[in-house]
Amino acid sequence: MFLGTEEIVYILDKAEGNAAQVDGHPAWGSAYNIAGRTAQTMEVVTNTFCASGMHLPNGSYATFGGNGAVSPGGNIGDVLAPGGYSASYDTTYHDYSGSTSIRILNPCAWSDLSNTECQWFDNATLLHMQKQRWYSAAEPLGDGSIAIIGGFVEGGYINRNYPNVDPATEGGAAEPTYEFYPSKGPAQTMQFLIQTSGLNAYAHTYMMPSGKMFVQANVSTSKPS
């Protein structure tokens, strides 16, 4: 969740069997009116489970990545993505895959919440990351652009197989790259993510005075298994 204005906390959940409904399916987004202690569901198109997020210089917020489409019980959705390992859509929960999503929210006054410009912009065909990211880190640079770092490709408990014979990509299940929003070019491999393989999701990131970024993951030494 994040504080959008002095009156609203915006909340993102995961696509699951919540009883609250919006647009004919379980809701996984809402806006909470702090003073009124009341909430309003919001439509979110893609699955926000395990996304990352960050503010933007104008007070808007962006959220990055997420899970593939899911169906009841935590199973994958019924419209499979190419390869069949995850789903691009589910006909019960009506969630689309969020794995490459970049979603933007412009905070509004509570009275304007239902206006189109106050809703989540969540259209992966128009705006998306280069890579699928689940539990990526996000941290702004001094110019307000956001570094999006690492993550799982499609989830899991920790980001490795055991034994860890492929610490970089885990056969395609780990994403050892970073990219930016707005983009600064093709996603690049970060060596540190390979070095910290397995315990490198949701890395702790803090911009430093010099413009370099402090990044912490695993125990910051390689742990081959």
Added chain:
Amino acid sequence: MLWDPLTNEETALPPMPDNIVRVYPGSGAAAMLPLTPANNYTPTVMFCGGSDMPDYAWGNYSWPFINTFYYPASAKCHQITPEPVDGSAPQYVEVDSMPDTRTMGQFIHLPNGKMLVVNGGKNGTAGYSKMTLETPELSQMPYGESLAAGPVGKPAIFDPTAASGSHWSNDGFDTSNIARLYHSSAILLPDASVLIAGSNPNLDVNTSAFFPTQYQAEVFYPPYFSASTRPTPQNVPTTLSYGGDAFDVLVPSSSYSGDANSAAENTSVWLIRPGWTTHGMNMGQRSMQLNNTFTVNQNGSISLHVAQLPPNPNLFQPGPGLLFVTMSGIPSNGTMVLIGSGEIGTQPTAAVSTLPPSVRLNNVSGSGSGSANSTSTASGSAASESSSASHTGAIVGGIVAAVAVVGILGAAFGVYMARRRRTAAQQNPGSMYAMSSAPGAGGAMASRNLRDSDSSAFVPLQQDNKSTWDATANASNVSLSPYHDDMRSAGPSGEFDPYYQNAPRQSTSQRPRY
């Protein structure tokens, strides 16, 4: 390590001491300490808790190889200053441990330079699974799918400026009876309370699990909510810049009691970025004390001369924040401000603000209430909605549909209305935008020991039937049995991937077979 985002160069830093994993799913609490004039705005990052279980125990994509829920989390805290101004080599330094071991704890910056740690569990890690390598059957899992146990319901406050051995305090803090384990979050609200929501260490919605899908949110009121007077600064700007001309904020005399010089000397201005919170983290959270001087005015008001942010956007990246004026540890409401140009791009910077010397006046006092105790039943003005909700009253009528990160409101009203209501001693949150100054006993505010306050309490956000949602909506027809497993068979390998991300891509590795 230190990473150059533009060149991708890495500079190694020392490893985390004691093998404590701070990232997910160890999920230690992490934050940058407040940036203040006293520390010359030099960033120090602190990590608390997480898990030091050995590398093997973490297992793989599917599940941990040990019963994490029996393995105590860490209570240890370490700090590191990654770019020391004296050019010395950065190193981790152990500081006071938390009062409790905690996985999935998270820090919330409070607008008085202190940090609250909330949520989490005593044992285990984040995540959920229908099994571990040591417990191959869901029916044997002692906490359902949760890989953590022992909800830590009592928060604690870390004071970075306290002496070693005295950093942590939780005296008089209330203990929540709501588990905030995997998928919990928290965020600072403009009234300087803390919204807490979430918890769902389960595959889907499961309201009968050991640690159920939790739709009820709470608000935690830090000790300063015992104050009967909170500052009400005037002329707070809505934009701030990196360097540039200082600005004035007027604090009326009603905002404090006692000697004006003392009050002014104990006044600070805080810029808090609450951040984007999920999974026990607040991404982007920052706390910065803006430098200030003051002029005490004859009528008891205090003019604060406040500096803009230091002229380095890397310290507090452009975007939104909350600005608070805090007097003797009691914050005003936060005003939302926008820092920087409002656009992505190189930010304008200017010289550090110059501040006039402070001007004191003797024999000037504030007219606010000096009471540290809850005496809102006393007569007086303002009263309004806060007077009837005394500090000992039950909380929060008319709250609609508690929100939660893990679940959106509207689910099963009956279940949550039956929950035991907590009584707590603090102000009615409905008054948060009307800072009453109910008269009370006199006395200086400055010397109050806030830690003795009994106002450090949780306020559950209750539901009533005034939901904007369809109150007739049925709960999802997903089976809520915690052991519901018929949609995903164990398969010949006996494996179950709770993240239902099949691992054909992982076929090159050996997965545990049994």
